[in-house]
Amino acid sequence: MTISRAEKSLYRSLKIKKEREETGLFLVEGIKPVTEALLAGFPLERILISDNVAESERLRILSLANDKNVAVVSVAYPEIDQISSLLNPEGVLAVAKISAKENLLAPLTYPALYLWQINDPGNLGTILRTALWFDCRTILLSPESVDIYSPKVVRGAMGANFRLTLRTNVDIHQIEMILAHDNSSLWATDSSGTFDKPTLADDRFILAFGSESHGLPPEILQRAAGVLCINKYGYGESLNLAVSVGIMLHTIRQK
Amino acid sequence: MTISRAEKSLYRSLKIKKEREETGLFLVEGIKPVTEALLAGFPLERILISDNVAESERLRILSLANDKNVAVVSVAYPEIDQISSLLNPEGVLAVAKISAKENLLAPLTYPALYLWQINDPGNLGTILRTALWFDCRTILLSPESVDIYSPKVVRGAMGANFRLTLRTNVDIHQIEMILAHDNSSLWATDSSGTFDKPTLADDRFILAFGSESHGLPPEILQRAAGVLCINKYGYGESLNLAVSVGIMLHTIRQK
Structure with a gap:
């Protein structure tokens, strides 16, 4: 053959x-x-x-x-x-x-990640792999993100993409619908943040991350129940995005 | 001109x-x-x-x-x-x-990282950037690591390499000399680990990480005062190396 x-x-x-x-x-x-x-x-x-x-x-x-x-x-x-x-x-x-588009209001699992305009395929692949390790199984991607089926993303994910629920082209309006339907909350990450993890008794939240170059837009920061950040002890403008996701998810899992 | x-x-x-x-x-x-x-x-x-x-x-x-x-x-x-x-x-x-080789027994700052045969230049650049963020300013590289001056490492480091003390070609024998001279301890990271951070009152330790594909060799694992690991909550064989370094350094900084 x-x-x-x-x-x-x-x-x-x-x-x-x-x-x-x-x-x-x-x-x-x-x-x-x-x-x-x-x-x-x-x-x-x-x-x-x-x-x-x-x-x-x-x-x-x-x-x-x-x-x-x-x-x-x-x-x-x-x-x-x-x-x-x-x-x-x-x-x-x-x-x-490529799996058929899922019903937007089918139940999500929590915690979920919302990635805003991530454009580095290597970073996205590493984020998928990291999310699965920490049992965060729903990943929502905004419009204008890198294609989740691009060879570099698939390679960097090391197979994690086959076990995650991935939704693409999710805009802020759809996030609002999910939050209302599931009675869940949105937490943003930004250098202006004041919390190290969501102040909640359960995991029913979506954690939003922006791109390294532009961060999250004001409409997401304003809509969030709280803004999280990672303390800086030394020097630097920012952490790598996948490293930030790893630290946040690890912090969330340490009860 | x-x-x-x-x-x-x-x-x-x-x-x-x-x-x-x-x-x-x-x-x-x-x-x-x-x-x-x-x-x-x-x-x-x-x-x-x-x-x-x-x-x-x-x-x-x-x-x-x-x-x-x-x-x-x-x-x-x-x-x-x-x-x-x-x-x-x-x-x-x-x-x-390229700066002249430093005296091997000039004082190091602690905590320090020891990277064993890291061969992905993007990972190494991200590790340097992450280390500086967490104020871990000494990076020791084993022989057979990727060249720290390669364009991809320098680019990924986002300038961190200019503020760190970098020593290359450091073998396990030289690590022994440093430990003895400084009265510091060596902690390894491995999936077999049992601690989430060094059980020490101060920062006088070297944290060793192996490559993603091969991990640390037995002689380093056996020499270590303790072996650290990151708990898995979901599924996966390993975390990305730079993500692991970020989570470990973050954990160490949270007293």
Whole structure:
């Protein structure tokens, strides 16, 4: 079994956002992300694997794919290389299906993150991975954020994206609807903040983070029940965004 | 004033580690890192600036450079572009001097970080920035770590590298000498850890972190006074290294 020229051309095109949107497909690259997609039962169209992958890893992927009924196609390494977004791909990639839009008012889990215009794909991937570690399983992204299905985000997430509830294009009006429907609260993060964590008895809150360069807009800061910050002990203008998310979620979990 | 062909060729070569070592020079790219180098009084050979830089930022750099007696050369944007390691450089770069090796037994400040075979330059840059925020001003790097003067590290550090004490090629034997000389202790981080922070009355400790893929070697884990870890509440194999450093340093600062 091999792949046709048309398939190869389709898969190569998935590096481009417009093509992902039109086809409803995205690329998952590398042993760890592909394994995690399989373990999470995420819908995969197929897996491509080349013979440079170590036997033990190859067998693990084949066995998992068999359990989940996903087709695995053996290809030559140059084929992977041509499809991949990476300079030195590991020799495994999957073509995955973008899930259909969820009902906006389906129940969320709390605490949730609201990320405002995050544009660094590496940061977003790391944030997804960090959120899952701290059992924060709902991630809401504002309009004009980096595409969550871009290869760099998927790679940085190390598989976390397959286990999280991700909603894109969530504007402040939709946040208002969620808060009203769920009777939950919104907490913002900003260097002007005065709390180190939400002053609540439960986890029913959405924690909002802005981009490193612009922070959160005034309408979110004003709407928030409180503004959180991380104390500075030394010198610097700001912390890296993913580092900030990690520190905040860790603080929240320490009751 | 402009730059000669020989100078341009020298500056372009500074993307390569061997050339940096031979010349004792490295590149600082972008408005923020160059401004921070000037503010910190770091030794700069010269600054190149092109006319696409906004007037206010141009004047700020010129004024700071004048205070610190650093030559600023106006060049055309394509010249910056040819020297730079970036796809879309901001139009400012500095050529900085690698400081002479410090005496190994000169006093360190505590807490200090010991980074073992860190090979991701983006992670290392973010760690430097995070360490300075939490006033952890001594960073020791093991042999076989990424070069601290590589453009990606310098860029990710956002200027923190100009205010930290950085020592490279520090092996476990040298760590032993430092511990004995300073009467300080070594704490390791590992998923097998049992403490969330050092159980000490003061800050006289070195906190060791391994690479994401391999962690710390047994000789460091065995030598440590204690092993620290970050509790997992959800799912995942590990946290990003810079996120882990941020959470640990934040925890240490919360007395």
